[in-house]
Amino acid sequence: MAQIVDARGLSCPQPVLMTMAEIKKTGKGQIEVLVDTDTSKENVSRAASSQGWQVQNVSEEGGGYRIVIKKDA
């Protein structure tokens, strides 16, 4: 069961802060991040990569994006 971070409607740097907090909390596994701007999409993906997480999938959803990030072990 993936954790969901809903960062829609929040401005910089909230989506990244929330994603980083969730990454710290879960350590590994799968997290889904919801954002509503392209800037947030890029920032969250970049932050996840910098933490050694893989961006598995980015899909458009409700005028925004659902970003799935993952880390094994």
Next chain:
Amino acid sequence: MAQMRNIFAARWGIIAVGAFIGVFAALLQKMGNPGNMGICVACFDRDIAGALGLHRADVVQYMRPEIIGFVLGSLIAAYLFKEFRPRAGSAPIVRFVLGAFAMIGALVFLGCPWRALLRLAGGDGNAILGIAGLIGGIWIGTLFLKGGYNLGRSEKAYASVGWMLPLIMIFFLVLRFIYPPLADKPQSGVLFYSLKGPGSMYAPLAVSLLIGLAVGFLAQRSRFCTMGAFRDLILFRQAHLFLGLLGLLVFAFLTNLVVGQFSPGFAKQPIAHTMSVWNFGGMVLAGLAFALAGGCPGRQLFLAGEGDGDAAIFVMGMIVGAGFAHNFGTASSAAGVGPNGIAAVIIGLFVCLFIGFTMRRKIA
């Protein structure tokens, strides 16, 4: 389009955009803009406030086409790449107040972060104090961010909400066309013009507008932000935006060297004063206000261009703040800080601290 990789958001993309801004800001100076002020979002918003008569400091009145270009260039990029997303409702009045005090702080130092870099690139040592203050203010902002500070969520809005600031800018441009500057006349129709001082120094309209549009377009694509540059470095140890800032600084410096605009020193720098404590203090206030509002003045213009109605409110706050700054004598001049500048910085810091401490709702 959405699947297409955004090259400007990659590392070399943002460096290139910073370099572009640096080169063309220096060239704008060469073509008529004021010293070390090829582009200054705070100063130019202030000049627009003067052109509209919101303050009557007669040396800083000009309808700056660069600002208009920034918003419209960003709007064009946002539409082309399907990123125009009208949204609003994230504590607008707070953003207005932050915009006003950001301007008041910036006008104590005499420049936004872009101009701080351009001043440094032109050899103005006072800019070091300003940049140090900026970093200090942003650092305080990151402490609030770590403590849960946020302005709440925005909501999707009608397209017209996103169009408001672009439409205002188009209106300003129309005014500039209908009422062009007249030789030796301080007024043309409803617009005020400066006969001396920085407001009387400007590059040709078409040049300013075209460079403004290009910068707006590129900055929207790259998310260039000078506040975010320091914030992300402090908060996440991430240098992405900072590389863009370095690009601006280095290329403005090189361009200044080439065209003979580099003149190192502290005294007698163009549109600058040497009161170090207040060069620092003014930018602490500005940096904190930018950090709390989530973007430097330039970034707020680009966000407004892609439909962010809250960023538009910040911009209006800056323009109105400029009116207060000159009407209340809080803006500095080459002679030093204004009679009420120090009081304004202190009040502004208290207001920002109040906002930072009281808006800490945890996001569920």
